[in-house]
Amino acid sequence: MTSSLYIINPAADFPTYFGAEILLATGRRPGVMMADLSSTTVAALAPRDFSIEISDEGVAPVDFDHDADWIAITGKVSQRRRMIAIADEFRRRGKKVIIGGPYASLSPDHLREHCDVLVSGEMEEIAEEFFADLRAGRPRDRYIGDKPSLATSPVPRWDLYPNHRAMLGAVQTSRGCPFECEFCDVIQYLGRKQRHKPIANVLAELDALWAHGFRATFLADDNFTAYRAHCKELLAAMAHWRRDGHPMDFVTQISIDATRDTELMDMLVEAGVHQVFIGIETPNLESLRETGKRQNLKIDIVGEVQKLIDRGISVMGGMIVGFDHDGPDVFSQQYEFAMSTPIPIFSLGALMASEATPLFDRITREGRLLQGTVETQAVPWGSNIRPVTMSMEELNEGLHNLCNALYAPSAFGERMLNFIDAFGRARGPSDATIPDASSFREIEQEAVQIAADVRKLGGAEGRMWNKVWGAALRKPETVKIVARIMFQYAQARHMFDRGNYWEPQLAFAPPRREVLATAAVA
Helix, strand or coil: CCCEEEEECCCCCCCCCCCCCCCHHHHCCEEEECCHHHHHHHHHCCCCEEEEEEEEECCCCCCCCCCCCCCEEEEHHHHHHHHHHHHHHHHHHCCEECCHHHHHHHHHHHHHHHCCCECCCHHHHHHHHHHHHHHEEEEECEEECCCCHHHHCCCCHHHHHHHHHHEEEECCCCCCCCCCCCCHHHHHHCCCEEECCHHHHHHHHHHHHHCCCCCEEEECCCCCCCHEEEEEEEEHHHHHHCCCCCCCCEEEEEEEEHHHCCCHHHHHHHHCCCEEEEEEEECCHHHHHHHHHHCCCCCCHHHCCCCCHHHHHEEEECCCCCCCCCCCHHHHHHHHHHHHCCCCEEEEECCCCCCCCCCHHHHHHCCEECCCCCCCCCCCCCCCCCCCCCCCHHHHHHHHHHHHHHHHHHHHHHHHHHHHHHHCCCCCCCCCCCCCCHHCCCHHHHHHHHHHHHHHHCCCHHHHHHHHHHHHCCCCCHHHHHHEEEEEEEHHHHHHHHCCCCCCCCCCCCCCCHHHCCCCCC
């Protein structure tokens, strides 16, 4: 007996810093920043006699008339409302619904009443039993996966995915993180012991992504450089793979402590890792101690970030306000800190107590957990924690002002010019040329046009764009990454607009260094 499965990755409940909703907002076909690993991996775990179709709602609408035997929905907390809405609509139509993924693993009780089958945890070790039960038409109402070896994780079914509308491919090279940040939910369902995918398997997945047209890929690790010896072995293999005719660019997440290893930074560059996200969180040392982010203590964060950019690795920074040790002056502190760095893009948010985290347990014990608020730090508005040192109104207003200040054209432009000036200077002169955009895929060409259209947002944006783009053209090795960052800026501005968060004025004193006023225009 064969079965059919319609696997759905729902749209996010709201635009996020690292989404691509700006595509649809500017009259283009919808698309996503990163191709979805969850749906394609589940499809790869299914027996080949199953009939499977994948729907990524960030790319195309869900087909509520689909005739599949089973509707399988995955998703994160930032997709929670849409997951539930889709599940309820299919069940209203008489369909059997399965829900799994990160949110189902962390908050199963919130989803139990919305599905017929709930899958928590990782799926590799339970897949055989799960799909056998589906084929027999007698699945249990709950399956709980453990923490399998990643050698058992198959190459995702990219042949079933709308790759043409995703900017980045995705490969997961490890699961888990050895750190103990109080607010982080990763270790709650993936564990503190980091498990690594065999390097040969990673390269096989890269081959598959290359064959499907991807030329940039997100390495979906929560801490790519946590285990230095393994990371260096993988980077060496990736560098060899790139030299063997696969000039792929990579984006990933690392910890700031990776900058203590000069060889590691150089190997990141050689392997094509040209952009990284770092959870900087705050310059407030007491807040770092409070949340257990010890790896960010006893270092000069600005100086360590500079090391990466000097080598040709751009940095995106995570920034959080609302720790118990944050006073009302934290917003100006964060602004001054950010403006001292060459980091153009910061994801800003208030501290959030995600379910199943130590922070959630502590805030609940203290009676400070607020109900009915947003549940994710993927957006800057709202928190589910009653602050200690300020009112909720002060927290929201301060964060609102900080977003406006850091993304004001003059402030953003200053950081961009500092970034361009520093990018790759430790490696000496480059023979790079300006890339030919005509060779890009359609969605990449659209992203470049959106980046160019930032100049049309207003007079200040136009002046900023002219100076930044002129500086990039004079340093061709920065053109591709500057275009990507400008797209991210456009997405952030769209997110602020959708959240009624954007007001075109600085909320803090303007930067002391008038870089934009003196920069030459190409």
